Amino acid sequence: MVYDLAMLKAFYTLYEGKIERIRTILQRPLTLAEKILYAHLYDEKNVKDYKRGEDYVNFRPDRVAMQDATAQMALLQFMNAGRDEVAVPSTVHCDHLIQAYKGAKEDIATATKTNEEVYNFLRDVSSRYGIGFWQPGAGIIHQVVLENYAFPGGMMVGTDSHTPNAGGLGMVAIGVGGADAVDVMTGMEWELKMPRLIGVRLTGKLNGWAAPKDVILKLAGILTVKGGTNAIIEYFGPGTASLSATGKATICNMGAEVGATTSLFPYDERMAAYLKATGRVEVADMATAVAEGLRADDEVVANPEKYYDRIIDIDLSTLEPYINGPFTPDAATPVSEFAEKVLKNGYPRKMEVGLIGSCTNSSYQDLSRAVSLAHQVTEKRLYAAAPLIVNPGSERIRATAERDGMIDAFEKIGATIMANACGPCIGQWKRVTDDPTRKNSIVTSFNRNFAKRADGNPNTYAFVASPELTMALTIAGDLCFNPLKDTLLNADGEQVKLSEPTGEELPPEGFTAGSEGYIAPSHAKTDIAVAPQSQRLQLLAPFPAWDGEDLLNMPLLIKTQGKCTTDHISMAGPWLRFRGHLENISDNMLMGAVNAFNGETNKVWNRSTNTYGTVSGTAKLYKSEGIPSIVVAEENYGEGSSREHAAMEPRFLNVRVILAKSFARIHETNLKKQGMLALTFTDKADYDKIREHDLLSVVGLKDFAPGRNLKVVLHHEDGSKESFEVQHTYNEQQIGWFRAGSALNAR
16 A cells, blocks of 8 residues: 555655756766755745854754654644644654563463553544554554665654654665644644755675674674764665665664664665565656656766765675664674673673564564574574564564465574564563672664663673674574684584575565554544543643743753753653653653763752652752752764753753753754753863852853854852853754744744
8 A cells, every 4th residue: 555645646646846956956976865955945946055063954844753661742732732633744653662571472462452542542532633543563653664664765854863864765864853843733834944855875795694783783883882972874776776776775774773764775676676665666666767867966976075065985785783882872793703792891691681673673674684693593403592573563574474484483492573563673672580689781773772671771882783694693592602603503503504694575475464453544633632631641731932032050950971862851751651741751851861070860969858869869959949950961962862851841941051061863852942052062071060069150141143153150068159151052043942842832
């Protein structure tokens, strides 16, 4: 089935003409990212050569996708927007609230009962406002989008940081907060800083144990977790055609781990084959008819250094499998060097659980290559030394894998098949261990491995690898095992070597649908009720507008040390149940952040009580006393998920300013949307001047203007003062959001 066919026909009918007009105005060849971005300008008449990394530009995306955890806050905000229907095709996907524990059947039943109030709310709001609704068990948002909605040349925003997965089908797909999604759903312009362009030239062809996942694992090591900030990663070169559409999607998906705005590949026959296999022959035909416009111009490919801000070369033929981690996805190590790293750093060598799935690696090809290794366990009289957990990406994948014998093969070696949902990848894993204080290692085919992310245990060392390598290490149970050269002892006492993984790009007999679980909107204009006593949902009240004065004598709430991701600011796991209730979820604010003054988490100085307290409890007390507060942080603050709760919680608790050395893109935007001040040190050394008992003032707000620095004054406990300038990236519209109290207030 092709959803939104009329929109797609209109898009492709106009696309070539738009590209020709843009090229004529700019008078230069275009990269693929530029073609798609300029073709989606909100005002088509306003075509000019925007400065990358500097100019803010308004766009008109084609669609919106939301997962159930973030959709709650997005839809609560949309309900205040005064519209009867969404302006663009939009969908909600129930994939985040299902906890992995016993297995798919039991876990979905438990989730359906536990989250009944939230699921009913999302279903009813979706039906009321014209939004497609995918029920629990239908699949992970990004896999379902790839199978049903992503299209070459399109532009989409999604309330999840891994929305760029759709770049595997040549789509500019960008992760955003709920307020940004509301802009698009209401038909307003959506603002984005024109991204820089990182060109990654792929040559050669993958072979042996190397997988598409290894491309992005290697690239993460090159770029680090913030090297792609405010940039689009555009892949080009002959090597792109050798990768399947789902392999391309894997690479684009994990571009979020280097901070990239999005990633994308040029249109080719592999994408066309995938579109046809997933029932979208018409889309493949329309895209093929405008194929020239769905890849970078020939001059760009021939002389990329003229058109990209940075060029990175990767030879697929020589690419080695990688294992990244622990605790950060950019700690990249080729498998040939990994055993030495394990021993040198004292990582727990025993591999205790292998996990295959997630939005990053749960396609048919991923499962088929992993299952080729599972078959070898029986054939070579081996056994799986570690437990295996598998999360299929969608009901279509699960049903097809079951028909083709994959599920049975996994179960024969002891695997537990979990729901078609995110599960352990986002902390929704009820893991039972003998001793949670014992250091232990797990290997996953996921995208993130921050401390405590998968199972809530700070003693779990999580490593990220391809499904094939994850499967091999699960069989071996040993982090030091290198399947490219090492052997295993089988039941007959023989040393045997695992053969290279093999698999099918697409199912030879085609996909089977299974119970897809899609509910089309009825558009019935029914009222949406939220019980005042609900602990899961809470209607939103507008944040107060700026009072026109400088922010004076704010107590320092916390000065964070080291990595402070959205997981640190607003944990997932058991807190996901409160994603629709701002007051309740605010109890987890910054509880995972490390206090620079004592090295502890969730323990900060409370000047009102003259004692230490929790971060949220201290902020609540200040708020009750009418006192605003400030948070100070280090580099890439807000790295990770798109969850806007990490911005809304401090706003709700009267934190007015986040002062950091640098911000992750999505989080900085989320702070601005909620009327917060997101400021950065002009001199990063000024971070060291801030003391635990300081009062901080931000002055110059009456003259708040683009490009004009503000000043921070430190009032030390001993009566002395220090001051320094701070920078910001606000434009006039964003300053308007601050003055109004939030972007929604400024409508």
